[in-house]
Amino acid sequence: xxxxxxxxxxxxxxxxxxxxxxxxxxxxxxxxxxxxxxxxxxxxxxxxxxxxxxxxxxxxxxxxxxxxxxxxxxxxxxxxxxxxxxxxxxxxxxxxxxxxxxxxxxxxxxxxxxxxxxxxxxxxxxxxxxxxxxxxxxxxxxxxxxxxxxxxxxxxxxxxxxxxxxxxxxxxxxxxxxxxxxxxxxxxxxxxxxxxxxxxxxxxxxxxxxxxxxxxxxxxxxxxxxxxxxxxxxxxxxxxxxxxxxxxxxxxxxxxxxxxxxxxxxxxxxxxxxxxxxxxxxxxxxxxxxxx
Ligand SMILES: C[S@@+](CC[C@H](N)C(=O)[O-])C[C@H]1O[C@@H](n2cnc3c(N)ncnc32)[C@H](O)[C@@H]1O
Numbered sequence: 001x002x003x004x005x006x007x008x009x010x011x012x013x014x015x016x017x018x019x020x021x022x023x024x025x026x027x028x029x030x031x032x033x034x035x036x037x038x039x040x041x042x043x044x045x046x047x048x049x050x051x052x053x054x055x056x057x058x059x060x061x062x063x064x065x066x067x068x069x070x071x072x073x074x075x076x077x078x079x080x081x082x083x084x085x086x087x088x089x090x091x092x093x094x095x096x097x098x099x100x101x102x103x104x105x106x107x108x109x110x111x112x113x114x115x116x117x118x119x120x121x122x123x124x125x126x127x128x129x130x131x132x133x134x135x136x137x138x139x140x141x142x143x144x145x146x147x148x149x150x151x152x153x154x155x156x157x158x159x160x161x162x163x164x165x166x167x168x169x170x171x172x173x174x175x176x177x178x179x180x181x182x183x184x185x186x187x188x189x190x191x192x193x194x195x196x197x198x199x200x201x202x203x204x205x206x207x208x209x210x211x212x213x214x215x216x217x218x219x220x221x222x223x224x225x226x227x228x229x230x231x232x233x234x235x236x237x238x239x240x241x242x243x244x245x246x247x248x249x250x251x252x253x254x255x256x257x258x259x260x261x262x263x264x265x266x267x268x269x270x271x272x273x274x275x276x277x278x279x280x281x282x283x284x285x286x287x288x289x290x291x292x
Pocket of ligand 1: 011029031231238258
């Protein structure tokens with residue numbers, strides 16, 4: 001079978017309508033933030049942001065499979081000295097559309113720029129909002145487990161009696177924990193904070209994801225041969241990573257140069273996908289790129 005990469009040039013609001021319903025397993029995207037990067041690819045006024053995004057999220061709801069996931073990377077800007085509320089308004093409106101706001105991950109930007117502001121500190125994190133169509137969605141948690149680390153050895157050595165019994169969470173989540181279950185384990189489940197540096201050496205795009213960001217969500221929410229969509233593709237980080245991980249991918253961008261750039265970038269990925277030509281030849285996979 002072929003691992004496909006489809007690139008659509010144009011306005012997402014229109015191009016997304018070409019995709020069939022219930023056809024995508026994971027959407028990972030970072031849309032233009034309100035009023036930012038006007039000079040490169042336009043910006044949407046913060047007061048109009050929700051109105052602009054809702055027809056797009058309605059289409060994303062249509063194309064996502066019932067057990068699929070949508071990860072939206074966004075951060076509210078500061079307007080007149082206070083944080084704008086459009087992200088919160090967007091969440092509320094998307095819930096009315098039928099989305100479940102299932103989780104919020106934090107992207108901690110390990111290498112944010114130094115700076116000084118009179119009334120706030122350096123902004124070192126962004127939101128990664130998780131939306132789903134249903135409470136039950138595909139999630140492959142074992143794929144993102146992390147090493148326990150040295151701290152666990154000392155912490156787990158001196159457990160109290162209450163640590164050893166099943167403790168129904170005090171925050172009312174309904175989840176229980178028995179910490180002693182984790183003694184002698186090598187790996188633990190991660191937290192919902194992702195510590196990743198922003199991309200510095202990239203790719204002729206001013207706002208590219210670090211590759212580790214889509215990679216983590218692709219591992220967590222998809223398996224090989226699933227389909228990943230980035231409706232604001234930019235330099236194509238999501239597609240490039242998806243392709244390398246044997247997932248089909250679809251990207252949309254309004255800037256022709258970005259579409260051309262991604263087309264060129266996907267090809268070299270093919271070259272180092274397989275250890276040897278023999279290994280490549282014996283696999284059923286192939287690569288193809290369609291530019292629409
Ligand atoms: C924040 S960047 C995405 C960067 C991407 N995550 C990467 O790793 O390179 C947002 C992208 O959305 C594109 N864009 C802005 N408005 C758009 C629209 N209406 N339709 C399609 N693409 C759009 C821009 O050209 C830009 O490349």
